[in-house]
Amino acid sequence: MLKRIVYGVCGAAIVGLCVFSIYAWYPAIDPVIPAQTDYSPEIIEQGRVLAAAGYCSTCHTPSGGTPYAGNYEMHTDFGTIYSSNITPDVETGIGNWSEAAFSRAMRIGVSRDGHHLLPAFPYEHFNKMTDADINAIYAYIMTSVPAVNQVKKDNDIPFPLNIRWFQAGWKLLFADTQPFEVNSEKSAEWNRGAYLAEGVAHCGACHTPRNALGGEKYDQMYQGAAIDGWIAPSLTSTSTSPLPWRSQDFYEYLSTGNSLYHGSAAGPMAPVMHDGLSALPDSDLRDISNYFADLDRTTKMDESQSNKILQAAIDAQHQQPDQRIDEGARLYATACQACHYSSDQLVKGRLLITIGSATHLDKPTNLINVILDGVSSDQGISGVVMPGFRDALSDQDISAIAAYLRQTAGENIWPKLQQQVGEIRNQPRFEQ
Numbered sequence: 331m332l333k334r335i336v337y338g339v340c341g342a343a344i345v346g347l348c349v350f351s352i353y354a355w356y357p358a359i360d361p362v363i364p365a366q367t368d369y370s371p372e373i374i375e376q377g378r379v380l381a382a383a384g385y386c387s388t389c390h391t392p393s394g395g396t397p398y399a400g401n402y403e404m405h406t407d408f409g410t411i412y413s414s415n416i417t418p419d420v421e422t423g424i425g426n427w428s429e430a431a432f433s434r435a436m437r438i439g440v441s442r443d444g445h446h447l448l449p450a451f452p453y454e455h456f457n458k459m460t461d462a463d464i465n466a467i468y469a470y471i472m473t474s475v476p477a478v479n480q481v482k483k484d485n486d487i488p489f490p491l492n493i494r495w496f497q498a499g500w501k502l503l504f505a506d507t508q509p510f511e512v513n514s515e516k517s518a519e520w521n522r523g524a525y526l527a528e529g530v531a532h533c534g535a536c537h538t539p540r541n542a543l544g545g546e547k548y549d550q551m552y553q554g555a556a557i558d559g560w561i562a563p564s565l566t567s568t569s570t571s572p573l574p575w576r577s578q579d580f581y582e583y584l585s586t587g588n589s590l591y592h593g594s595a596a597g598p599m600a601p602v603m604h605d606g607l608s609a610l611p612d613s614d615l616r617d618i619s620n621y622f623a624d625l626d627r628t629t630k631m632d633e634s635q636s637n638k639i640l641q642a643a644i645d646a647q648h649q650q651p652d653q654r655i656d657e658g659a660r661l662y663a664t665a666c667q668a669c670h671y672s673s674d675q676l677v678k679g680r681l682l683i684t685i686g687s688a689t690h691l692d693k694p695t696n697l698i699n700v701i702l703d704g705v706s707s708d709q710g711i712s713g714v715v716m717p718g719f720r721d722a723l724s725d726q727d728i729s730a731i732a733a734y735l736r737q738t739a740g741e742n743i744w745p746k747l748q749q750q751v752g753e754i755r756n757q758p759r760f761e762q
């Protein structure tokens with residue numbers, strides 16, 4: 331009897347494995363040499379804009395490296411992953427890929443030779459794009475990106491996660507492979523914003539929390555997540571920002587890199603805005619802004635309520651605590667206040683830090699990152715710099731300033747703050 335059960339279980343497992351391997355197996359798609367290049371200038375231009383909006387070059391170019399030639403290093407919870415060479419080089423890039431092979435990679439994360447790609451490549455978002463948009467990106471890369479011969483470094487992922495075949499199981503469990511769905515209750519502009527955000531611009535790849543195996547939690551879409559030593563804040567009604575994100579705030583932030591009422595696009599958000607969104611036409615940025623404003627609580631907070639919150643924050647900075655007693659207040663006055671002052675009229679780039687998003691997040695990560703390393707000229711507003719205080723202020727100093735700001739902002743001081751400053755100081759710095 332027992333033997334029979336054992337045979338039965340083994341048999342079922344073998345059948346299961348066979349079925350899974352059939353499911354997991356993809357054929358190679360024949361190489362084409364030379365690949366198609368007879369595209370109209372309009373399609374190539376459309377591809378250029380979309381490739382920028384998807385920041386392909388940000389992830390496919392290490393700092394100081396050749397554009398699109400790959401080996402950009404991504405540190406994930408599962409190990410180090412290197413991006414592929416996607417220049418049209420025949421030997422080491424995608425020079426012999428057909429449109430069909432490219433489209434399959436962008437939609438289901440399978441390489442031309444049939445091997446599964448890791449979701450560090452956000453194919454589950456690119457999947458939302460139309461065929462025409464995916465083909466336009468192909469047209470742009472094949473005709474306009476110079477071919478570079480450079481072999482992809484091997485990913486450094488521990489066994490058994492490095493078995494690419496297992497990715498088929500991951501996809502089955504976690505990947506959203508549905509095409510973009512038009513919401514017929516919303517306007518065409520709203521749908522355009524959603525299409526861009528969910529697809530090519532893949533906002534959710536950073537702003538949606540992930541489960542233990544790295545799958546996006548679609549029921550918590552855009553509710554905020556940790557990414558590359560930063561926090562990508564919630565973009566929904568769960569945002570901790572004291573002032574609402576109205577459509578014009580999103581637009582201002584996404585088009586200039588800074589919102590008067592919330593702060594700067596620094597860290598991993600900087601290339602999204604500078605390399606990516608800035609390539610899109612103005613109407614697309616407006617549509618993305620309207621889409622996100624619709625997810626925020628804008629409609630639920632009236633103007634007079636937000637004006638009251640703002641006025642209270644402006645007033646609070648005039649009620650300075652005794653600087654002889656409060657070390658944080660004293661350090662703030664000497665290190666920060668010269669630039670971050672505010673009269674009744676807020677000034678762009680001179681953030682009233684007590685209303686800024688970084689002060690109100692559940693974790694001090696972004697505020698401490700900014701104090702340590704500042705905001706460089708290619709982050710936040712172009713050409714505008716905040717100096718970093720990595721060498722000038724100790725962990726104790728930074729923790730005192732952060733505590734002072736939290737208290738002034740009416741929030742509890744983050745637990746184990748000084749220890750967290752030390753940890754954040756020692757984490758790898760985000761490199762663009």
Ligand code: HEC
Binds near residue numbers: 384412414416441447
């Ligand atoms: C967040 C980083 C990231 C972004 C953004 C990104 N990629 Fe990638 N891409 C990767 C990584 C990492 C790999 C390699 C994955 C692996 O080793 O399985 C990859 C692989 C690929 C491949 C497969 C190449 C091969 O030889 O199998 C293609 C094609 C590709 N990317 C195209 C694009 C295009 C086009 C864009 C922009 C629309 C883009 N990628 C944006 C990270 C990214």
Ligand code: HEC
Binds near residue numbers: 565569571583687
């Ligand atoms: C590569 C990861 C990444 C991607 C992709 C990304 N973001 Fe972000 N985003 C971040 C990080 C990190 C921050 C925090 C930046 C800071 O505080 O300086 C941020 C901040 C923001 C903020 C400010 C939120 C606040 O409360 O201060 C907005 C708005 C935003 N992102 C919108 C978007 C939109 C829209 C997209 C897609 C078009 C997008 N992000 C794509 C990482 C990302």
Ligand code: HEC
Binds near residue numbers: 587670
């Ligand atoms: C020399 C002027 C200057 C000093 C001094 C300065 N800042 Fe800034 N800070 C700026 C500017 C300018 C920006 C906006 C940069 C941009 O968007 O390009 C900024 C942005 C910020 C932001 C928003 C970052 C984000 O990602 O949302 C915070 C928070 C901040 N500063 C905190 C501080 C603190 C705390 C101190 C003192 C330790 C300080 N700053 C000192 C000029 C300064």
